[in-house]
Amino acid sequence: xxSKRALIVVDVQNEYFDGVLQIQHPDRDETLANVVRxxxxxxxxxxxxxxxxxxxxxxxxxxxxxxxxxxxxxxxESRATEAWKRVTKDSSSVFAxxxxxxxxxxxxxxxxxxxxxxxxxxxxxxxxxxxxxxxxAEVLSDATGAIHLANEAGKVSxxxxxxxxxxxxxxxxxxxxxxxxxxxxxxxxxxxxKSDLGTSATEGRSVxxx
Numbered sequence: 001x002x003s004k005r006a007l008i009v010v011d012v013q014n015e016y017f018d019g020v021l022q023i024q025h026p027d028r029d030e031t032l033a034n035v036v037r038x039x040x041x042x043x044x045x046x047x048x049x050x051x052x053x054x055x056x057x058x059x060x061x062x063x064x065x066x067x068x069x070x071x072x073x074x075x076x077e078s079r080a081t082e083a084w085k086r087v088t089k090d091s092s093s094v095f096a097x098x099x100x101x102x103x104x105x106x107x108x109x110x111x112x113x114x115x116x117x118x119x120x121x122x123x124x125x126x127x128x129x130x131x132x133x134x135x136x137a138e139v140l141s142d143a144t145g146a147i148h149l150a151n152e153a154g155k156v157s158x159x160x161x162x163x164x165x166x167x168x169x170x171x172x173x174x175x176x177x178x179x180x181x182x183x184x185x186x187x188x189x190x191x192x193x194k195s196d197l198g199t200s201a202t203e204g205r206s207v208x209x210x
Contacts, residue, residue: 010116023145024158034143092125137174171200
């Protein structure tokens with residue numbers, strides 16, 4: 001059955017390019033280029049687009065409303081059309097405290113395709129939240145990105161974090177694919193293939209046995 005997709009553009013804001021939260025892996029300029037490719041296809045084929053912007057009060061160190069950090073990257077903003085759904089949020093999931101779920105339902109959408117930032121926060125939160133709403137989720141692995149993290153629990157590089165989360169998401173919560181694969185599937189109206197927990201667990205045991 002053909003998928004009725006919406007492209008969810010998560011927080012492609014200047015903060016992730018020159019701020020405290022600048023993306024470390026994959027290369028942020030390459031991920032931006034892939035976000036733009038996905039957007040161009042969506043605009044060309046009439047795929048609904050939701051542009052999400054993280055917003056905090058004036059004076060906040062990041063994403064303060066009206067600040068440079070808060071502003072949508074110009075490569076994305078220049079492609080915006082009146083048909084796009086625009087929404088601001090102050091939580092990780094794009095569904096928390098917004099009307100995005102209701103808007104998607106009104107469009108007849110059954111699948112959300114996620115691009116934007118960050119893999120380790122808003123992307124994973126949104127993909128997991130989609131399950132409760134009865135939506136299929138897709139994540140474009142080379143149109144998202146992560147940051148290095150270190151705290152009392154330990155430390156992890158952006159590359160490790162991104163790669164682990166892609167495997168985790170693909171095992172249950174979302175179909176993970178490259179932008180090229182997504183463009184092929186979206187052009188044909190086909191769903192992206194997704195693994196499941198049982199299959200991923202079986203393959204994992206095989207890979208790490210002994």
